[in-house]
Amino acid sequence: MNESDPLPPFQSIPLPKLFQPFLEDHPFEHCIVCQCNLLQDDVHYLIEKAYKGTEVIFEYALCVPCAMDMRAELSQESLLRMQDRFENSQNLEARRTRLAKLSPQEIAPWIDTCVITGISRQETDSYQLCAHCVGWELVLADLPFMISAAAINEMSALLSQKTRDSLDDFTDQYLGMPPELREVFDDLPALLF
Numbered sequence: 001m002n003e004s005d006p007l008p009p010f011q012s013i014p015l016p017k018l019f020q021p022f023l024e025d026h027p028f029e030h031c032i033v034c035q036c037n038l039l040q041d042d043v044h045y046l047i048e049k050a051y052k053g054t055e056v057i058f059e060y061a062l063c064v065p066c067a068m069d070m071r072a073e074l075s076q077e078s079l080l081r082m083q084d085r086f087e088n089s090q091n092l093e094a095r096r097t098r099l100a101k102l103s104p105q106e107i108a109p110w111i112d113t114c115v116i117t118g119i120s121r122q123e124t125d126s127y128q129l130c131a132h133c134v135g136w137e138l139v140l141a142d143l144p145f146m147i148s149a150a151a152i153n154e155m156s157a158l159l160s161q162k163t164r165d166s167l168d169d170f171t172d173q174y175l176g177m178p179p180e181l182r183e184v185f186d187d188l189p190a191l192l193f
C-alpha cells in the first residue's frame with residue numbers, strides 16, 4: 001500500500017468495557033512505550049489484558065507504530081515459526097469473515113474460545129485478550145481474540161533466544177510482574193504474534 005493511500009475501511013463497534021482499563025470508565029489513554037495520546041488523531045493501538053481466573057494480572061495499550069518497532073526487533077525465524085503455528089490452527093481471514101457475519105455487534109463469539117487451541121474460556125484458568133482499537137472504537141478484524149496460557153506457552157517454545165530476550169526486556173521494563181505470575185504466561189506478550 002502506498003503511504004498516502006487512506007487506510008482500508010474497517011468494521012468497528014463502540015469499545016466494550018472489557019477492553020477499558022480495569023476499574024476505569026474510559027479507554028486506555030497512553031501507549032505504554034512512547035506515552036503518545038491514544039485518543040487523539042485516530043491513532044490505531046492494541047490492547048492486551050492477561051487474566052488468571054477473574055483477576056487481571058496485567059493490562060496495557062501499545063500504539064501500532066511502537067508494536068511494529070518491537071516486532072522489527074524480533075528474529076525473523078521466530079516470527080515465521082509463530083506465524084506458521086498460528087496459521088496451522090486458524091485461518092484469520094476466514095475467521096474474520098465468519099465472525100463478522102455471525103456477530104457484527106457482540107464480541108463474545110470472538111473471544112470465547114482460544115484462537116490457537118479452540119478450548120473455551122471456562123476450560124482455561126489463565127488467558128489473554130488482545131484487541132485492536134481506534135479511539136473509542138474496537139476494530140473487528142484479525143483481533144479481538146482470546147489466547148489460552150497453554151497456547152502461549154506452546155508459542156514460547158518456538159522462539160529463538162534473541163526473541164525471548166527482547167520479550168523478557170519488554171516484560172521487565174513495562175509490565176513489572178512478580179515471578180510467580182510471569183511463569184503463567186512464560187513472559188510472553190501475545191500481542192506480538
Ligand SMILES: [Zn+2]
Pocket residue numbers: 031032033034035036062063064065066067
Ligand atoms: Zn507508542
